[in-house]
Amino acid sequence: MRDYLKQPNGYCVASVVYGALFSLAGMTGGLTVKETPNFPKLISGNYLSEYLKLFLILLLILFSKSSFAGNIQIEINDDETYSVKVARVDIGDTIHWLSNGEGHNVEFFAGPDMTSLPKGSEIDSDHSVIFNKSGIYLYGCTPHANTGMIGLVVVGDDLHNLEGIKDIQLSIVAKTVLERLLKTAQSN
Numbered sequence: 015m016r017d018y019l020k021q022p023n024g025y026c027v028a029s030v031v032y033g034a035l036f037s038l039a040g041m042t043g044g045l046t047v048k049e050t051p052n053f054p055k056l057i058s059g060n061y062l063s064e065y066l067k068l069f070l071i072l073l074l075i076l077f078s079k080s081s082f083a084g085n086i087q088i089e090i091n092d093d094e095t096y097s098v099k100v101a102r103v104d105i106g107d108t109i110h111w112l113s114n115g116e117g118h119n120v121e122f123f124a125g126p127d128m129t130s131l132p133k134g135s136e137i138d139s140d141h142s143v144i145f146n147k148s149g150i151y152l153y154g155c156t157p158h159a160n161t162g163m164i165g166l167v168v169v170g171d172d173l174h175n176l177e178g179i180k181d182i183q184l185s186i187v188a189k190t191v192l193e194r195l196l197k198t199a200q201s202n
């Protein structure tokens with residue numbers, strides 16, 4: 015079970031293009047029928063347009079998956095929690111953190127590249143990060159990470175830096191929360 019809502023808005027664009035091409039394929043099929051009154055030719059013409067439709071569908075599925083990055087939203091709640099504790103995204107996806115409470119933010123503590131962690135946010139502001147490097151990212155709220163307000167982002171199903179994440183200095187409470195989140199990250 016996945017614990018986030020993915021909103022690949024690219025799929026909407028893809029479905030519009032798909033719809034347009036599907037109609038076009040239908041029209042071509044229609045023309046074939048009109049122009050070939052001969053029975054065997056009509057059958058082969060229809061099969062051809064079916065193959066064309068199938069080909070276009072497959073092409074568009076591939077196209078929509080490779081060309082459009084996904085977006086997920088995480089709410090920063092007043093009860094000192096992030097609405098999604100373990101977010102799973104693909105490389106190139108964006109996470110939007112929406113400020114829903116007071117006195118919280120997002121600060122990155124660890125990631126696959128410790129020399130360039132994603133930028134954090136100001137208190138009480140929305141935040142967006144595009145994840146271009148696969149691995150696990152640990153973040154939390156600057157004032158409340160020690161009381162367990164932390165979250166994980168797993169990019170590209172890549173857990174190679176799991177040990178590095180475990181080594182981050184945290185309070186005992188935060189460590190306990192982190193252990194639980196890492197277990198979730200490791201399970202599918």
Ligand SMILES: [Cu+2]
Nearest residue numbers: 117118155158
């Ligand atoms: Cu906070």
